[in-house]
Amino acid sequence: MKLNRDTATxxxxxxxxxxxxxxxxxxxxVIFLFVCSLLSVSCSQLEKPRTQPFYAQTAPPQKKExxxxxxxxxxxxxxxxxxxxxxTDIVRAVYEGLTDTHGKTxxxxxxxxxEWKSSExxxxxxxxxxxxxxxxxxxxxxxxxxxxxxxxxxxxxxKVSHRELLRNIVGLxxxxxxxxxxxxPEDGEIFSSQSSVQNELPIGxxxxxxxxxxxxxxxxxxxxxxxxxxxLISVKPLEEPKFGVEAxxxxxxxxxxxxxxxxxxxxxxxxxxxxxxxxxKNFETDKLNAGIVTNGAFRIASVGxxxxxxLDRAEKYWxxxxxxxxxxRFVPTENAEKALQAYRAxxxxxxxxxxxxxxxxxxxTPYEDFRRTTYSAVNFYEFxxxxxPFDDRRVREALAIAVERERLTEDEMDGASIPALxxxxxxxxxxxxxxxxAARAKSLLAESGFPGGENFPAVRLLVNRNDMQQxxxxxxxxxxxxxxxxxxxxxxxxxxxxxxxxxxxEFTLLRRGVVFPTANETINxxxxxxxxxxxxxxxxxxxxxxxxxxxxxxxxxxNGNPNADASASTPELPAVEGETPPTGGNLILPLPGAESxxxxxxxxxxxxxxxxxxYFPTSYSLVKPYIQGFDINTLDAPSLKDVRIDNNWQPKTxxxxx
Numbered sequence: 001m002k003l004n005r006d007t008a009t010x011x012x013x014x015x016x017x018x019x020x021x022x023x024x025x026x027x028x029x030v031i032f033l034f035v036c037s038l039l040s041v042s043c044s045q046l047e048k049p050r051t052q053p054f055y056a057q058t059a060p061p062q063k064k065e066x067x068x069x070x071x072x073x074x075x076x077x078x079x080x081x082x083x084x085x086x087x088t089d090i091v092r093a094v095y096e097g098l099t100d101t102h103g104k105t106x107x108x109x110x111x112x113x114x115e116w117k118s119s120e121x122x123x124x125x126x127x128x129x130x131x132x133x134x135x136x137x138x139x140x141x142x143x144x145x146x147x148x149x150x151x152x153x154x155x156x157x158x159k160v161s162h163r164e165l166l167r168n169i170v171g172l173x174x175x176x177x178x179x180x181x182x183x184x185p186e187d188g189e190i191f192s193s194q195s196s197v198q199n200e201l202p203i204g205x206x207x208x209x210x211x212x213x214x215x216x217x218x219x220x221x222x223x224x225x226x227x228x229x230x231x232l233i234s235v236k237p238l239e240e241p242k243f244g245v246e247a248x249x250x251x252x253x254x255x256x257x258x259x260x261x262x263x264x265x266x267x268x269x270x271x272x273x274x275x276x277x278x279x280x281k282n283f284e285t286d287k288l289n290a291g292i293v294t295n296g297a298f299r300i301a302s303v304g305x306x307x308x309x310x311l312d313r314a315e316k317y318w319x320x321x322x323x324x325x326x327x328x329r330f331v332p333t334e335n336a337e338k339a340l341q342a343y344r345a346x347x348x349x350x351x352x353x354x355x356x357x358x359x360x361x362x363x364x365t366p367y368e369d370f371r372r373t374t375y376s377a378v379n380f381y382e383f384x385x386x387x388x389p390f391d392d393r394r395v396r397e398a399l400a401i402a403v404e405r406e407r408l409t410e411d412e413m414d415g416a417s418i419p420a421l422x423x424x425x426x427x428x429x430x431x432x433x434x435x436x437x438a439a440r441a442k443s444l445l446a447e448s449g450f451p452g453g454e455n456f457p458a459v460r461l462l463v464n465r466n467d468m469q470q471x472x473x474x475x476x477x478x479x480x481x482x483x484x485x486x487x488x489x490x491x492x493x494x495x496x497x498x499x500x501x502x503x504x505x506e507f508t509l510l511r512r513g514v515v516f517p518t519a520n521e522t523i524n525x526x527x528x529x530x531x532x533x534x535x536x537x538x539x540x541x542x543x544x545x546x547x548x549x550x551x552x553x554x555x556x557x558x559n560g561n562p563n564a565d566a567s568a569s570t571p572e573l574p575a576v577e578g579e580t581p582p583t584g585g586n587l588i589l590p591l592p593g594a595e596s597x598x599x600x601x602x603x604x605x606x607x608x609x610x611x612x613x614x615y616f617p618t619s620y621s622l623v624k625p626y627i628q629g630f631d632i633n634t635l636d637a638p639s640l641k642d643v644r645i646d647n648n649w650q651p652k653t654x655x656x657x658x
Contacts, residue, residue, distance in 0.1 A: 055367040057651040058346030060626035064326040066643055069339045071353040073332045078283040080153055082271040083161035085353040093311055093640045094294040095274035098127050099265045103631035103639045106519045108265040112141055122260035129251040134316040135277055136299045143247035149275040150245045162517050165270055170244025170256040267520035297323045297641045308332045324644050343622050351622040374418050374425050375619040376516040376634045381509045381612040394448040396609040402441040402483040403476055409615050412471050420613035423605050425634055426519055432606050438483040445484055453485030462491045462501055463511040522600050529599040
């Protein structure tokens, strides 16, 4: 909107005051008034009469049709590419995997697999599949479908969303590693153009399959500088590496893991592990194909740019009788304002994945149909344990328990996050937790040789440019000063500088954030404490933004990012799908001695105290009171199979009304 600006003078008493007057063309005035009217309507809609418990208590639909606003139109129906809503929501509805996630407990429940068992070392898992599971074309779902689909994940390589989830499965953690060219001398000694440990890459390290193999190393010369006779030979194909997923028969699937995982059935509930029909060629185009064959509780009935995605209850689904919904409509909305208007008007029954403004959140909070949930992500400060005195666990614990997290989240984040006294946001009975204790922190610091903080070097804390993260850092620094007499130097860097410092270990403490796409403890802890390689782009420190990569979160309502600042004009995101470290790699040197052992459990993580957990973000949603079974959980993974509509629901009569 182009504005015309001139200067005028207004006299106040004996003083002339100059001011700027802004005028606009008639066309622009119309636009301006239209925008103002929208804002006025929006604010008036958000004004809550004290007698109404719900923000919108419209009458329920008469049909068993669930209308869900969960963002914009999806980009793909391919489970391998499903990284976040709306894609993950649709994949969960139309595809079924070995297991599913219980909407409330987040525990794995049977799906295509009726039962499962593991070996004593938890490195081999066997799943027994049900025989009545069918594809939407009537064909049976077999163990071979899973083998073929998971091999496809290996072939897709870096295109796979959340590729880090594959890293513990034999044959998927080192898929498509390019063999180096070699020179073989006559005496049988082999000189490789790459490191001899290339074939023993740690979990998560991948070789770029698109790179050109380097030229062979020149044969060594003798002391007389004359070349030693060598012969170059063609690279012989080595024995194909074992693929750790096999169908022992049509209804038995066996999976081999690199490291023990007691929680593996929870991992395979993630959408990327769901089988696709055939070779997946239907997904090779960008077009959303409503005719694809699926195996879930719903099938895709239609795709429309304006009408959104319509799903019908699948006639061939093995448990069709237990699914009440006859139809699901994913209603795309351009923005949170449109989603709110549609919900208010009764056009949709639930709103998720919307980027509400802070003011809207505050006004919505009192209503009973507004929900806030702890989100599956954590913000923390990572120690560089190679640098004294942070190689001393007592020092690390002292700094960790000297932080008053409740004050941090209430004062700096307006209660839009949850204090993190552990690394994982999933409730677990008997799980170990941090105990904030300033007195013990002082004692630990004294035991480590710094009584009263004397001679303790200034903590060099690296954070993003994000305003909220800088405020949090200043508050934490103040707590360390008050409780431990420790000084802190806060260093603010952009995404590139932060990632470079992280990858090169040029820091003492560094702010990071990790998003957990699964409830699997092993994978989540590895995402934070990978011994050599960071698991994926999900954990790269970053302050860029991607509104489509994360679901809606109350910690950062401006763009739905749980790690950004609601007041920041450019929110930061430590985990942006599709991005890689600007350093060109993510190899981190292993720590010496016992501390280089892989951390696989939260209990180990708290015992080692390699990082300071700070807070868990929160997510939010609006759900009509007549909708039942639509559980917004920590993973942001509601199950449509459990949704019920109370068609007879009636709003309560407000007090004082006749």
